[in-house]
Amino acid sequence: MILLSRGVLNWDDKALKFGLGIFETLLIKNKQVYFLEDHISRILASSEKLDIGKSFAKQAVHDLKQTCSDLKEDQIIRLTLCDSGYSIESRELTYTLDNYKNGFSLEIYPYKRGENPMLRYKTTSYIENHIARENAKNSGFDDAVFLDYKSNILETSIANIIFRKKDTFFINGENAFMLSGIALKNIRGILGFELGYKLSEEMVNIEEIEAFDEAFICNSAMNMMPVKSIGNISYNINTDLAITVNDLLEVHSRYELSHDDVIEFVRAHYLSDEDIKYIFITGSSKRLGYSKQRDVDVFVFDNDTKEQNRSLVRHLGYDWDINIFSLELADKMIHENIKFLVKAITESTLIYGDEEDFENLKKVISIS
Numbered sequence: 001m002i003l004l005s006r007g008v009l010n011w012d013d014k015a016l017k018f019g020l021g022i023f024e025t026l027l028i029k030n031k032q033v034y035f036l037e038d039h040i041s042r043i044l045a046s047s048e049k050l051d052i053g054k055s056f057a058k059q060a061v062h063d064l065k066q067t068c069s070d071l072k073e074d075q076i077i078r079l080t081l082c083d084s085g086y087s088i089e090s091r092e093l094t095y096t097l098d099n100y101k102n103g104f105s106l107e108i109y110p111y112k113r114g115e116n117p118m119l120r121y122k123t124t125s126y127i128e129n130h131i132a133r134e135n136a137k138n139s140g141f142d143d144a145v146f147l148d149y150k151s152n153i154l155e156t157s158i159a160n161i162i163f164r165k166k167d168t169f170f171i172n173g174e175n176a177f178m179l180s181g182i183a184l185k186n187i188r189g190i191l192g193f194e195l196g197y198k199l200s201e202e203m204v205n206i207e208e209i210e211a212f213d214e215a216f217i218c219n220s221a222m223n224m225m226p227v228k229s230i231g232n233i234s235y236n237i238n239t240d241l242a243i244t245v246n247d248l249l250e251v252h253s254r255y256e257l258s259h260d261d262v263i264e265f266v267r268a269h270y271l272s273d274e275d276i277k278y279i280f281i282t283g284s285s286k287r288l289g290y291s292k293q294r295d296v297d298v299f300v301f302d303n304d305t306k307e308q309n310r311s312l313v314r315h316l317g318y319d320w321d322i323n324i325f326s327l328e329l330a331d332k333m334i335h336e337n338i339k340f341l342v343k344a345i346t347e348s349t350l351i352y353g354d355e356e357d358f359e360n361l362k363k364v365i366s367i368s
Contacts, residue, residue: 015082019125103228
């Protein structure tokens with residue numbers, strides 16, 4: 001790993017003593033940063049939820065954006081965030097075309113996992129993953145598969161796992177006790193909405209794996225990788241599908257919307273800067289990732305709009321649903337418990353405006 005940027009790190013930090021750190025791994029390929037906004041959204045949400053590195057989070061994200069904008073070579077970038085600072089490192093992208101042609105072999109890790117919600121976060125508490133993978137590699141495999149206590153397949157030590165039976169792909173849902181990756185989210189969208197496959201969130205038991213035609217693993221470094229075997233069970237290696245999906249991932253990462261894109265569009269087409277008090281996105285738009293409709297639900301509060309102003313616009317390949325209210329009108333609708341607005345605010349992500357004031361608005365709604 002090559003260190004690119006670092007804040008002040010401390011040997012007394014809980015990340016070193018207890019594994020209380022969080023990190024993101026990003027791919028830069030063909031001068032394109034894959035799904036940067038998704039990674040930023042996840043690490044900020046994890047920082048807030050787990051109370052890790054909150055005082056450094058914004059600066060770390062700022063430095064990450066700057067670092068990525070300066071890099072041109074294919075590589076993997078890692079941002080690590082903890083209570084005493086952060087680091088941004090790079091390493092070589094080592095996956096080759098031969099990997100996708102030959103597929104990965106997976107070993108079953110012998111110790112099962114329980115219902116631990118912390119497994120849904122990308123933390124530096126990674127010792128089990130590291131040992132499982134090293135043991136698998138020492139035994140001649142590429143990675144290890146984790147099972148839950150019911151012997152359902154969860155994920156590998158470094159990737160999510162997908163199974164295919166005929167025209168249906170089996171992908172664990174977000175309720176599974178595992179990290180639901182950013183690559184997985186976008187691959188799910190491509191398989192289901194762009195390539196027209198059926199999707200199932202039914203979990204796959206280890207006793208059932210022989211019934212499937214193909215298997216794949218995916219993460220933000222390798223994207224979608226064929227699996228040639230799990231234990232002594234072999235699968236068809238569908239390199240062509242993996243390459244097709246990976247090419248589409250590159251295309252979609254080029255058109256990923258950022259919060260700045262939303263703010264710029266609202267400013268340019270609807271209001272002057274002085275009028276805007278809050279801009280927030282809600283519902284599935286909160287992560288601005290791949291969706292069937294590729295829609296963006298935006299709410300704007302200003303000082304002047306006396307009646308709800310709603311606009312439906314096609315822009316940058318997305319369908320924008322923009323709702324504009326004055327603060328006075330919004331306050332009236334909140335007190336009248338107009339459900340769609342109350343729901344929009346409580347489930348929203350603020351992208352412009354005073355964060356403290358907006359959080360107070362959410363608290364008022366929750367109390368009422």
